[in-house]
Amino acid sequence: xxxxxxxxxxxxxxxxxxxxxxxxxxxxxxxxxxxxxxxxxxxxxxxxxxxxxxxxxxxxxxxxxxxxxxxxxxxxxxxxxxxxxxxxxxxxxxxxxxxxxxxxxxxxxxxxxxxxxxxxxxxxxxxxxxxxxxxxxxxxxxxxxxxxxxxxxxxxxxxxxxxxxxxxxxxxxxxxxxxxxxxxxxxxxxxxxxxxxxxxxxxxxxxxxxxxxxxxxxxxxxxxxxxxxxxxxxxxxxxxxxxxxxxxxxxxxxxxxxxxxxxxxxxxxxxxxxxxxxxxxxxxxxxxxx
Numbered sequence: 001x002x003x004x005x006x007x008x009x010x011x012x013x014x015x016x017x018x019x020x021x022x023x024x025x026x027x028x029x030x031x032x033x034x035x036x037x038x039x040x041x042x043x044x045x046x047x048x049x050x051x052x053x054x055x056x057x058x059x060x061x062x063x064x065x066x067x068x069x070x071x072x073x074x075x076x077x078x079x080x081x082x083x084x085x086x087x088x089x090x091x092x093x094x095x096x097x098x099x100x101x102x103x104x105x106x107x108x109x110x111x112x113x114x115x116x117x118x119x120x121x122x123x124x125x126x127x128x129x130x131x132x133x134x135x136x137x138x139x140x141x142x143x144x145x146x147x148x149x150x151x152x153x154x155x156x157x158x159x160x161x162x163x164x165x166x167x168x169x170x171x172x173x174x175x176x177x178x179x180x181x182x183x184x185x186x187x188x189x190x191x192x193x194x195x196x197x198x199x200x201x202x203x204x205x206x207x208x209x210x211x212x213x214x215x216x217x218x219x220x221x222x223x224x225x226x227x228x229x230x231x232x233x234x235x236x237x238x239x240x241x242x243x244x245x246x247x248x249x250x251x252x253x254x255x256x257x258x259x260x261x262x263x264x265x266x267x268x269x270x271x272x273x274x275x276x277x278x279x280x281x282x283x284x285x286x287x288x289x290x
Contacts, residue, residue, distance in 0.1 A: 042229050043283035051280055052247055052273075059273030062117050063265070066126040069116050070268035077267030081260035096157050102148050103153055107146055107213050111135045113271030114214045114278075121279070134217060140218045144223035149205060155199035163194050202282040206245050207234040214278035217287065233281045244277065 063070040080102045088095045090226035119126050135142055167190035211233050212226035219231075234241045248270060255262030 015207055040230075042225070044229075044233060044236055045281060045283055047237040047280060049240055049243060051240060052244040054278070055244075055273040055276040055280065056202065056247070056269060058276045059271070061267040062120060062272035063268050065120055066116050069113075069126055069128050069131060070272075071264070072128060073109055073113055074267045075262035078260055080105070080262040081256065081263055085260065100150055100153060103149055107142065107149070107209070108135050110271050110274065111138075111142070111213055111217055113268060114217050114275040117272050117275035118218065137215050138220060141221065141223045141226065142213070145209070145212055145216065146225070148227065149209060152205050152208070156198070156205075159197050159201065160194065163190065163197055167193050202245075207231045207241075208234065210241065210244070210274070210276040211281050212232060214275050215282060218278070229282065237281070256284060 073107055084095070084098055084102060087098050111134055115131045115134035116126040119130065168187060208227050208230055210230050212223070212230040215229060216223070217228045251266050251270060252263075255266040
């Protein structure tokens with residue numbers, strides 16, 4: 001009698017599952033794509049003086065395309081300004097602490113606007129829910145960058161106190177008479193020194209953040225690379241970035257009149273425009289690296 005073995009042939013035991021093989025190949029392809037994206041050097045594009053005005057126009061177009069999202073973030077920026085102004089008038093000793101809190105929250109709100117512009121650019125429908133959570137996969141890089149900005153703000157505050165102590169000649173002013181005291185002819189030296197010190201710190205904050213947050217969202221890069229790239233953009237296009245910074249300062253200053261209501265529009269426009277500033281400054285990733 002012949003006994004037939006029920007064991008499978010050796011080739012059947014060693015043959016890989018086709019589905020597992022395809023899954024492994026897909027993972028390998030993703031890893032290669034991510035490696036290629038990381039390996040690509042960051043290349044900058046030259047900017048022209050007319051570019052900041054184009055960024056603002058594109059920001060306005062984004063507001064018209066996503067009015068609900070724009071209103072939501074505009075309300076957030078306006079609310080922060082109202083609270084900050086109220087604290088400055090009533091409890092000025094807490095102003096710096098609240099400003100630090102706004103500096104912590106502001107970049108995350110701005111990233112939501114960047115995500116909206118990015119989705120429109122990709123032909124996708126902007127979603128408020130997506131914009132509110134777009135930062136969760138970039139928490140490490142965002143946390144490090146925000147920490148750097150907070151440290152710069154704290155140093156700025158300390159330097160301001162030193163300038164007040166050394167150069168202010170008529171005693172520390174109250175919140176009600178601060179403008180009259182600051183622009184007293186006896187304090188013109190103080191105004192000059194304060195403007196120089198404030199300008200240095202403002203330039204550091206601006207150059208560190210002008211394209212770094214959009215870059216973190218777009219490329220999921222680390223905070224150091226994003227910050228260095230942002231500084232490179234400023235150093236290679238000083239006149240354009242000076243104009244962009246002046247436009248931002250002017251628009252925000254004008255928006256603060258009438259209880260900051262102008263921020264309802266200015267905040268979203270500047271947020272959307274900042275994404276377009278990043279796009280114009282940094283060469284996009286090549287195909288397959290997005």
